[in-house]
């Protein structure tokens with residue numbers, strides 16, 4: 020033992036805290052996560068998407084090449100470190116698409132046919148934390164690999180609309196779409212933008228003039244009201260698409276109309292990652308303040324080749340799980356995961372019967388919490404109530420001697436009754452149905 024260890028315990032050790040922007044999810048909230056994840060699994064299943072898992076850590080060049088060296092994510096937000104043994108530069112994934120495409124190429128996943136896959140897990144971006152924006156956050160990422168579209172593009176939006184309905188959030192979320200064309204169309208548009216802003220240079224502020232030749236697209240995002248008019252008059256890529264991109268976009272809007280899905284076309288919608296072409300889309304809500312995009316995605320037909328694979332057209336999106344959970348919480352959605360019964364017991368002979376009864380009910384598929392904290396009947400009944408259970412099952416030495424269990428309804432009133440242990444499961448099954456629990 021060192022001297023420090025022997026010193027009188029003057030000060031309690033400092034408490035450790037979670038890393039800023041990285042959150043714990045405690046049981047009450049986790050129930051909402053599970054509700055969300057359950058709905059996601061059901062809906063993805065309906066459309067034939069299959070689950071995949073991929074590492075949280077990938078080689079840094081994967082993200083630089085896929086997302087783009089000049090994007091905010093790669094320039095400022097990645098958690099990058101050197102592997103102590105190999106010296107290799109590694110990065111905590113800031114998003115999932117790059118890793119999924121890497122895996123698909125590595126394992127020749129799309130060799131024979133297209134693949135619909137999805138993944139969920141933590142992503143990491145070093146952003147300034149605020150409501151709805153964290154440094155460790157979670158996505159449900161969905162990718163259709165090997166489909167030229169636009170039918171899969173539309174199908175993914177229809178799938179998401181179904182998910183919002185399933186969660187009871189459909190009226191709070193709207194769809195915005197755009198086409199950003201193919202690389203050659205974007206180059207031509209960029210040249211047209213520069214020419215246009217050069218003609219209107221007098222109307223530009225200093226910031227815009229500085230960006231004019233380096234990044235004219237950024238001028239379109241300016242919040243300067245004085246430039247509103249000149250920005251509104253700038254050439255739009257959507258009006259200058261080549262015939263193939265145009266046909267793709269018209270095909271998409273026709274399919275959305277056919278599905279009865281409402282959408283807005285926003286010619287200014289661009290996304291923060293460089294791999295997109297043609298279709299881009301976002302589902303947005305007004306209920307979350309500044310961080311209102313709950314899901315975003317689009318087509319990335321060039322990414323496989325960019326990462327050394329064979330040409331493979333693809334389309335996908337990701338949902339921000341924290342943002343969905345915030346919406347569910349705001350909407351007062353109860354996760355509804357309380358146990359059906361809470362077993363209250365006191366006395367040496369009662370305990371084995373309590374354990375047997377709890378296991379018997381679990382055999383029948385009922386969620387049961389067995390009191391494990393001792394205490395008087397009164398304090399145990401308080402715990403039973405706080406658990407949200409519909410019924411308290413009461414077992415004392417007297418019940419144990421008679422082989423019966425007291426059943427006390429906790430939510431709907433009514434007297435306590437005594438049932439033989441063997442009658443409990445069918446009785447609870449009948450009453451769980453009747454009460455909708």
Ligand code: HAM
Pocket residue numbers: 113114115116144146151152153154155156157158160161162291292312313314315316317334335336337338339340341342
């Ligand atoms: P993204 O737009 O960067 O796209 O992220 C998708 C969603 O993740 C956002 O709409 C938002 O809900 C959530 N999100 C992003 N950053 C944060 C953060 N710091 N805190 C909380 N939530 C956040 C992608 O990541 C693409 N990989 C989507 C995709 C898949 N495109 C094609 N396939």
